[in-house]
């Protein structure tokens with residue numbers, strides 16, 4: 001099998017490309033990260049891969065499939081390559097199979113956009129300390145953390161799991177729905193700088209859940225790869241803020257949360 005190409009922007013702080021990369025790694029698929037500077041994603045040839053001019057895009061040479069939007073890429077990888085149902089459920093568990101989609105859609109429409117806007121107004125927006133916007137997105141982020149924390153807690157009670165056992169969004173195993181939240185989780189330190197969030201205290205199930213995912217060997221390796229990129233590669237993210245008239249600067253990188261053991 002030829003490596004599946006997943007496009008990513010140096011130095012790798014942007015979370016969305018890491019979602020399908022985690023899935024490929026967890027499924028044991030050969031993959032290759034194609035690093036493309038942010039200055040090149042708004043024009044051809046990249047916009048032929050992703051008309052939205054954002055990252056990731058995926059090219060699977062084995063099946064002649066090119067896709068964009070991280071959620072669509074995840075669905076493709078699972079439907080095409082997860083025949084052993086390692087990260088999903090089959091039709092014999094129909095409701096659980098489709099509930100995974102509810103959570104993936106929640107990641108795509110809730111966690112990603114709200115966490116992203118909180119970063120924007122906290123660190124990047126040209127008007128500093130725009131408190132109403134910072135508060136609105138901060139409240140939304142915490143609401144989302146609460147939705148997941150409470151759902152995990154309910155699952156723990158429903159499945160009668162002890163405090164030491166891992167708990168997952170749907171059913172009794174870690175799935176692509178859980179893992180899709182990991183890359184944005186690693187930015188929580190940037191989203192809530194200077195102690196504005198004590199994840200372990202305020203959302204203990206969420207904290208545990210992320211730690212349980214971050215220590216999975218395949219996911220851990222991907223997160224380490226991301227951290228290595230951040231450490232060693234030139235950050236081209238400033239090319240994004242250069243073309244944004246309403247931007248001031250990029251946030252300084254905060255150490256990822258939950259990757260340390």
Ligand SMILES: N[C@@H](CCC(=O)N[C@@H](CS)C(=O)NCC(=O)O)C(=O)O
Pocket residue numbers: 009014015016017038053054055056068069070071112240
């Ligand atoms: N919904 C899209 C979001 C893609 C996205 O915003 N990607 C960021 C990197 S994490 C990007 O390309 N930013 C560059 C820009 O906004 O110009 C997905 O999940 O694929």
